[in-house]
Amino acid sequence: MSETVLQLKNVSIYQGDSMVLSDVNFEMNKGDFVYLIGKTGSGKSSFMKTLYGDLQLTEGEGHVVDYNLRTMKENDIPFLRRKLGIVFQDFKLLPDRTINNNLEFVLKATGWKDKTKIKERIEAVLGKVAMKTKGFKFPHELSGGEQQRIAIARALLNDPELILADEPTGNLDPQTSIEVMEVLRDINNNGNTILMATHDYALLLKYPSKTLKCDENKVFEVVQRKS
Numbered sequence: 705m706s707e708t709v710l711q712l713k714n715v716s717i718y719q720g721d722s723m724v725l726s727d728v729n730f731e732m733n734k735g736d737f738v739y740l741i742g743k744t745g746s747g748k749s750s751f752m753k754t755l756y757g758d759l760q761l762t763e764g765e766g767h768v769v770d771y772n773l774r775t776m777k778e779n780d781i782p783f784l785r786r787k788l789g790i791v792f793q794d795f796k797l798l799p800d801r802t803i804n805n806n807l808e809f810v811l812k813a814t815g816w817k818d819k820t821k822i823k824e825r826i827e828a829v830l831g832k833v834a835m836k837t838k839g840f841k842f843p844h845e846l847s848g849g850e851q852q853r854i855a856i857a858r859a860l861l862n863d864p865e866l867i868l869a870d871e872p873t874g875n876l877d878p879q880t881s882i883e884v885m886e887v888l889r890d891i892n893n894n895g896n897t898i899l900m901a902t903h904d905y906a907l908l909l910k911y912p913s914k915t916l917k918c919d920e921n922k923v924f925e926v927v928q929r930k931s
């Protein structure tokens with residue numbers, strides 16, 4: 705039976721007093737890969753932020769993994785985020801430490817203590833993004849595409865039930881975007897559930913998948929035409 709990881713019912717999303725999206729109804733099941741598209745300012749980031757608890761849900765019903773976005777308390781947010789993997793456009797790696805130490809930092813902050821297990825987990829996630837040999841480098845010693853692969857590895861550390869990727873290829877050239885996309889598709893093929901906001905229509909055409917569009921304060925599914 706399919707397992708629901710995300711469910712929104714009659715949701716409206718606000719930034720301050722202004723409504724960004726209304727009547728949003730959407731569900732994702734384990735293993736899905738869904739794109740979220742829309743013009744700049746159409747609400748993609750606001751949608752993502754609502755899902756990881758950065759924007760409070762005040763209207764409608766929302767469930768992400770086992771959290772109820774309406775009733776969740778401020779102290780629940782870090783626990784919700786442990787079940788999510790979040791990838792941003794600008795990578796957000798800590799510049800003052802190596803890749804291994806960036807990953808170790810997250811594991812320690814989320815309760816990992818055993819040194820051997822930490823080392824094994826770091827190797828495993830670096831392997832998943834084909835970056836096993838780069839752990840000793842600092843972020844600035846890596847290309848943008850490599851940094852994004854590390855950010856994806858970081859998102860995988862705690863076996864997330866849902867990966868939210870907000871414009872993960874937004875800072876990358878077309879060829880590097882394809883390489884990062886291949887990593888995301890591989891991860892999806894291995895069972896991870898991914899919601900990816902993007903502007904990049906070339907990626908959508910090359911890697912078709914279910915697509916939601918934000919437009920005029922609504923979110924609806926678009927059907928890709930086969931040419």
Ligand SMILES: Nc1ncnc2c1ncn2[C@@H]1O[C@H](COP(=O)(O)OP(=O)(O)OP(=O)(O)O)[C@@H](O)[C@H]1O
Nearest residue numbers: 719720724742743744745746747748749750751918
């Ligand atoms: N922190 C904020 N405070 C007030 N309004 C905001 C805030 N962030 C975004 N908005 C407004 O909410 C609307 C949706 O913005 P959002 O960032 O969600 O769009 P987006 O589709 O992600 O755009 P982009 O593709 O440019 O990132 C816009 O009108 C924007 O100006």
